[in-house]
């Protein structure tokens with residue numbers, strides 16, 4: 001059995017996968033990790049011909065082994081069907097000297113769909129398995145992508161309810177339209193008169209407020225988290241690393257067992273950590289490139305071993321990576337510190353109190369699977385333009401950061417192994433920036449006007465779900481103050 005334990009628990013208590021998924025964050029604020037890391041049950045060669053659902057079944061089984069095969073199959077069927085616009089789910093496109101793993105073919109055109117289409121089903125199945133009779137209330141603060149992907153995943157899933165808060169003036173026009181038009185009887189979304197930090201801090205307070213939790217429990221409800229700290233969001237992301245490798249073998253770009261490099265646009269460190277888990281399962285990954293925007297805490301961490309959040313926060317054109325503290329890094333730190341919760345607690349306490357902490361030399365050496373680069377705003381725009389010119393391929397600003405990092409790495413190392421860039425959003429989600437990059441001046445158009453203008457410049461079709469937004473009915477137009485968030489939650493839970 002793959003049991004889970006908290007990175008911070010010195011007693012090393014364990015729980016099952018389904019229990020860890022229901023918990024989300026551990027009670028000691030640590031993150032759940034496998035107590036012993038699973039191993040592939042079949043040789044890699046056997047995985048090379050499986051379709052996405054069957055590949056996912058193989059991988060999920062290793063980590064979520066208290067779920068039966070039938071339970072996992074049902075979850076996978078519900079998650080990876082017609083809501084994706086390609087049967088491959090995560091197709092690889094070859095463009096110029098790089099390969100792009102497109103993770104944006106789901107219902108909200110962002111990579112978070114891959115995990116968030118599956119998580120609600122893993123969660124409701126976990127409730128049944130653990131004889132939980134209450135209903136799950138998902139509370140999320142979002143800077144744009146997560147909220148919509150979570151709502152799309154949980155919409156009309158029985159025995160769940162989802163409440164999303166976003167900064168009403170802090171998300172893009174398209175992201176806002178995506179959220180306010182979300183259908184579903186169990187969905188609620190509110191703009192708040194604060195920034196993302198206000199939303200996030202207040203949501204954390206509400207989640208930990210004992211009075212609110214007691215009130216909820218009295219009406220048979222409990223909070224849970226759809227955040228990437230949930231192990232149920234991390235595990236589904238391992239699958240597409242295998243899917244990418246499989247496609248490179250099929251294209252004969254590589255032969256089985258050849259090494260590849262992945263470049264990952266990184267924010268909370270969930271996506272790239274899943275890649276490292278894939279490597280630990282035996283996928284031949286030579287290196288993982290951690291790509292950051294101007295918020296380059298992780299670049300410095302991998303270069304020096306010093307994790308230092310004391311710096312200015314930059315608002316960039318890749319907002320999903322505007323982050324100074326990457327929660328999932330804790331899972332990597334736990335491993336390089338020798339799976340020692342005491343050492344991890346010391347490190348995190350220092351980081352949380354002083355704003356920075358330095359890894360010892362032995363632990364630092366264990367980071368050698370990673371290299372790190374960051375791209376500033378000009379480099380990001382240039383990368384979008386050059387990729388369009390050189391490879392006739394349009395990338396979004398997040399993907400551009402990773403594409404830039406891949407090119408830096410290529411130039412520095414003369415790497416011969418193929419590089420796969422994780423492409424995390426459809427370019428039409430950020431039309432203003434992509435248009436700016438391609439035309440080399442700030443467009444006058446914003447929102448849907450910019451989207452139309454962009455569609456006149458590139459060949460890519462506007463995805464169905466974004467096209468539909470233009471005429472979709474606005475269902476949620478409530479804006480509230482930060483102070484009213486708690487009462488709003490209590491009023492909304494039914």
Ligand SMILES: *Cc1c(COP(=O)(O)O)cnc(C)c1O
Pocket residue numbers: 110111112145146228265266267268269270271272320321398399424425
């Ligand atoms: C969330 C997100 C990222 C960052 O992924 P992490 O798992 O947080 O590192 C990158 N690009 C896009 C478009 C995203 O939505």
